Amino acid sequence: xxxxxxxxxxxxxxxxxxxxxxxxxxxxxxxxxxxxxxxxxxxxxxxxxxxxxxxxxxxxxxxxxxxxxxxxxxxxxxxxxxxxxxxxxxxxxxxxxxxxxxxxxxxxxxxxxxxxxxxxxxxxxxxxxxxxxxxxxxxxxxxxxxxxxxxxxxxxxxxxxxxxxxxxxxxxxxxxxxxxxxxxxxxxxxxxxxxxxxxxxxxxxxxxxxxxxxxxxxxxxxxxxxxxxxxxxxxxxxxxxxxxxxxxxxxxxxxxxxxxxxxxxxxxxxxxxxxxxxxxxxxxxxxxxxxxxxxxxxxxxxxxxxxxxxxxxxxxxxxxxxxxxxxxxxxxxxxxxxxxxxxxxxxxxxxxxxxxxxxxxxxxxxxxxxxxxxxxxxxxxxxxxxxxxxxxxxxxxxxxxxxxx
Numbered sequence: 327x328x329x330x331x332x333x334x335x336x337x338x339x340x341x342x343x344x345x346x347x348x349x350x351x352x353x354x355x356x357x358x359x360x361x362x363x364x365x366x367x368x369x370x371x372x373x374x375x376x377x378x379x380x381x382x383x384x385x386x387x388x389x390x391x392x393x394x395x396x397x398x399x400x401x402x403x404x405x406x407x408x409x410x411x412x413x414x415x416x417x418x419x420x421x422x423x424x425x426x427x428x429x430x431x432x433x434x435x436x437x438x439x440x441x442x443x444x445x446x447x448x449x450x451x452x453x454x455x456x457x458x459x460x461x462x463x464x465x466x467x468x469x470x471x472x473x474x475x476x477x478x479x480x481x482x483x484x485x486x487x488x489x490x491x492x493x494x495x496x497x498x499x500x501x502x503x504x505x506x507x508x509x510x511x512x513x514x515x516x517x518x519x520x521x522x523x524x525x526x527x528x529x530x531x532x533x534x535x536x537x538x539x540x541x542x543x544x545x546x547x548x549x550x551x552x553x554x555x556x557x558x559x560x561x562x563x564x565x566x567x568x569x570x571x572x573x574x575x576x577x578x579x580x581x582x583x584x585x586x587x588x589x590x591x592x593x594x595x596x597x598x599x600x601x602x603x604x605x606x607x608x609x610x611x612x613x614x615x616x617x618x619x620x621x622x623x624x625x626x627x628x629x630x631x632x633x634x635x636x637x638x639x640x641x642x643x644x645x646x647x648x649x650x651x652x653x654x655x656x657x658x659x660x661x662x663x664x665x666x667x668x669x670x671x672x673x674x675x676x677x678x679x680x681x682x683x684x685x686x687x688x689x690x691x692x693x694x695x696x697x698x699x700x701x702x703x704x705x706x707x708x709x710x711x712x713x714x715x716x717x718x719x720x721x722x723x724x725x726x727x728x729x730x731x
Contacts, residue, residue: 334726342648350704353632357625373708377715384719389727400444406433407475422479432709442674449499450667483697490681498673515558595620599631607638625706630690668724675717
């Protein structure tokens with residue numbers, strides 16, 4: 327029994343997972359303690375218990391069974407995304423939920439898992455070559471199809487997670503540097519343009535130098551450079567044609583201080599909470615921003631400010647440390663497994679968690695726009711937490727079957 331446990335159970339994945347879960351439960355309790363919202367804490371406890379059970383179940387599912395079910399699960403999950411657009415429940419302006427016995431189920435969270443499995447299954451086929459247009463198109467289709475359906479809900483934040491996952495998985499799968507540049511540069515130009523002319527010019531200059539150093543076909547390089555410039559210039563043109571109130575929404579989206587009592591309120595209060603924590607914090611249940619409910623529904627997307635205020639820099643650092651250890655272990659598992667499918671599944675999990683972490687903590691600290699992305703293992707929410715635990719289970723499964731081809 328001891329030998330089996332050592333060979334099949336990866337404590338380096340389980341330890342940070344359980345520590346983050348514990349911090350998450352404590353943070354949700356604190357965030358709801360004086361807010362008259364104890365039902366959220368009770369639900370989170372239920373989801374946590376179910377999540378741990380799911381993680382263990384996923385860990386012991388036969389490796390080949392997971393691989394065989396990759397496409398069917400993906401197809402079923404896409405069907406759920408279509409159904410939720412038709413019969414889903416409208417929450418906060420987004421039709422992305424099913425109401426089940428008083429609980430909410432968000433299909434777009436589960437589809438992250440099935441998309442990773444489907445991508446891994448396709449990209450692990452020996453005949454697949456990302457330098458061929460047909461194979462690249464199919465690969466992009468696996469991600470862009472759910473992204474389109476999620477944008478229609480609309481839920482831009484979740485859609486961004488899928489695009490982040492795609493870039494990382496493609497790189498791990500062996501996509502050329504030129505292909506990665508082709509995908510990243512135009513979107514970088516769009517984002518940079520929103521922040522001003524200087525950031526846009528910097529992206530253009532970096533793109534030009536990078537394309538030159540890659541020494542790709544000149545015609546292809548010229549097309550990528552032209553597309554990058556066109557995307558950036560188009561944003562400036564379209565923004566200028568928008569009505570004043572539409573421009574204000576975008577400005578506030580990028581700079582919360584432009585509307586401190588409206589759209590920017592949560593970010594400003596979150597920054598105050600994080601900054602007021604100091605080195606060691608104010609103590610559990612002692613955070614003024616948290617207990618006086620300055621941040622609405624802080625147990626969801628802005629959960630990071632709760633332990634940051636109550637346990638200060640040390641608490642905030644501990645969360646980053648545990649998340650980093652989890653991500654590093656994921657990369658190690660992706661590197662050690664014999665199966666290409668297992669490697670791609672593992673890196674897909676890392677990609678999802680990394681994108682979530684960067685965006686959520688970034689928006690909590692006011693250095694990224696608020697797009698409604700939860701923090702892994704900590705934010706309240708059954709769909710997200712169960713998805714996180716399933717992905718942790720996948721990492722454990724890949725580790726247990728690391729000698730399989």
